[in-house]
Amino acid sequence: MHGPRSDTRARIVAVALELFSEHGYERTSLREIADRLGVTKAALYYHFKTKEDIVQGIVAATAAPIHELIAWGREQTWTPEVRDELIRRFAAGMSERALLLRFFQENQPALRDLPAGQEFRDSMIALVRLMHGPGASFEDRLRAAMSLFTINSALFLLQQDSRPGADPAAGGVPVAEATREEAIVAAQHVALEICRLIGRPAPTD
Amino acid sequence: MHGPRSDTRARIVAVALELFSEHGYERTSLREIADRLGVTKAALYYHFKTKEDIVQGIVAATAAPIHELIAWGREQTWTPEVRDELIRRFAAGMSERALLLRFFQENQPALRDLPAGQEFRDSMIALVRLMHGPGASFEDRLRAAMSLFTINSALFLLQQDSRPGADPAAGGVPVAEATREEAIVAAQHVALEICRLIGRPAPTD
Amino acid sequence: MHGPRSDTRARIVAVALELFSEHGYERTSLREIADRLGVTKAALYYHFKTKEDIVQGIVAATAAPIHELIAWGREQTWTPEVRDELIRRFAAGMSERALLLRFFQENQPALRDLPAGQEFRDSMIALVRLMHGPGASFEDRLRAAMSLFTINSALFLLQQDSRPGADPAAGGVPVAEATREEAIVAAQHVALEICRLIGRPAPTD
Amino acid sequence: MHGPRSDTRARIVAVALELFSEHGYERTSLREIADRLGVTKAALYYHFKTKEDIVQGIVAATAAPIHELIAWGREQTWTPEVRDELIRRFAAGMSERALLLRFFQENQPALRDLPAGQEFRDSMIALVRLMHGPGASFEDRLRAAMSLFTINSALFLLQQDSRPGADPAAGGVPVAEATREEAIVAAQHVALEICRLIGRPAPTD
DNA sequence: GATGAATGAGAATTCATTCAT
DNA sequence: GATGAATGAATTCTCATTCAT
16 A cells, blocks of 8 residues: 555545535636646646546545445345434435535536446435335335435535525525534434335325 | 517527536537527527526526415415425426426536526525425424425436436346336325425434 | 708717717627617618718718818918918817717727728828928928827817826826816917927927 | 746737737737737637737736836926937837837727726826926926827828828828838927927917 | 518637647 | 646627518
8 A cells, every 4th residue: 555646636636526516517627626726737637537537536535435335235134224224324424425415416417427427326326226125116216215315405405594695585484593413413304204204105195 | 469579589498498407508508509499599699698598588488387386375374284285286387397497406506696596496495485384493494395306306216217327236126117107196295295294203213 | 952861860870979989989889879779770771781881971970071171271372371270270170070080099990991981081181281281391291290180189188187097196296177178279279389380490309 | 037938928919919000909809819820819818818918918018118218207307308308218119119009099999998008098198297297287288298199190190191092182282201210200300399389388379 | 761580700718638848 | 746838629609780571
């Protein structure tokens, strides 16, 4: 082992993720990334072959926990407890992965054709399958998916609530302001609730 | 009445929505839109001041039902039945609005600064508020949001399942293939289930 | 006679001159002219074949007094008194022609190839010749030209003096603020002074 | 010393000034500049952020002598001799600055809003103030301005005289053809004459 | 006398990418 | 490990102009 491949490489990945998730992949130019790092565009090309390659780098640097989670899930025999544990573990790393999740959710068009994008979507699908177990109906697949998405959505909702421009009169009701920590706890609660609907008969509408 | 302002204008909106939702806002050039319509780029500029203005046109042409739904919701006094009815009505138009919803979900970075984007987000937030009623906790807001998102996500999930490249071995289990109609029914089921969690105490994890 | 060819035509000329002299020929689009008149671009094309044609229209509507002045000058036998009278008459109409003069001075690149531009320059040259009379040296031609330009420049200078952004410390001295009327009087004074230098031997530098 | 920042940068400035002063700022496209240099448009953007920025570059590369002249003038106590010396020094560099002066005189609309344009006008105003000294009347300011303009105008007049299209019959008199050198000498003569009018009582018209 | 709709040509600008040093 | 200089391809947008009605 010879330590990190290079400090700069890691810094590029970090800054790129930050800018991609904040302003979007297409709206972030390599110049912006280079500027923020205090290097030139050409330097980026020393570390990455293309802009798309930086995305690959981001995934490589961040996706390990999810792969581990999937690997773990595949070793287990499906039970409701395993299912709940999947959600808990998925929620556990959420805070660190928040940028990544946002990046993937909000940049689908750019990511659709990228290997990194495919890979990420496959991971999500794999997680969904692990959650609902074998032989599930479409309805159960949807429940499982929504349970996972809950984790992703909580921080998004939190952000909306604290958005300055938000129309306070909208809906006519005041809403509870939550902290980031409360949001994470709530996300896990709700996600568990939802995944426990799996296998239940649907309500009669 | 003087009929449609112009056929071309409406056709631009339709084609733009189609391309924007399929390939993304940034990846769709005005040339592509014009080509598909059999007109020149300059013709687009006769009808819309800027590319962003086309988005505004899309919203103006599509958002009416949602505004009506919000207006209806504001006239009602909140009850669980009203809440369920909101979901049903929201789900009702889903098929026609599928492109619009996808467009908004997958192009946040481009839409964030656009008036049309703000407006759409405000609409969603307003719906969330109408769903959970006054004095809701963050948890209940999250439940309401997830209930709405379920409608948006069902078609997304359906699409994944039928995606050619999908790794069949992923998760090790076969999944039920659903038709578009079944997906819509399932979406409403699950959305109702989730919104009925509103007000319940959270599970002990 | 059937009166003015059309009211709109005259209004186009007036508005165009105003905008051309304020923002420049190239920076003024036909849309701006049309908008300010409350008509469409296409309407302009009913009255004028091209944008350049509007310039021709401006000249046709404004240049008569200068042509008359030239005609008058050609009828006279040159004397210092005739020369002075040329300046006086040229200065007399200055206020009304201010926009036109400014337009021609500040838009040379656009006007260079236009017939209207040629014509205007020829008029100026003709006036210069009338001022210095036959057999003049280059120096005398320059004196005559500067005498004429003085009229053009006075309003320009006045405008600079009253410009808000003008650096008051520049040059370290306060300057006398003049009114428009004073400027016109001064212009004629100085122009006469200068044209009276014609025929004098040059100073030994 | 690290030599010229880049040869290309300087060549861009030179070619741009040439084309801007010959065909006008608006009528000169970046493609023309690039073509004449044998580079691509994008290369221009490597060296200058915008087209307007090239103008800034032109000024930066050419305005030093004028600034020095102003600085020198500010150090002197005003006397008629200082005033005359200002004109002489201004005239001295005229030949090299001819393009620049023409560019500024004939492209006012484009330059009006540019910092470079403001700066240039301020320089001219500053020179005028230095020429007439403290406590001048508007008339004296006008004399000072005309004296400076004489330098600018001489080459313009020369060019008119040698213009092929010039109507030889105009004014009915033949004119003395001058060489470029004679024009410069004449310009300084006449400019001095005019500036010596400063402080004189006006003629009775 | 005028409009609505459209075009063709071209402009400025941006960006990912390359490569010699 | 990195830079300076440059490119090629595209993009959004503007404008004078046309023409059927």
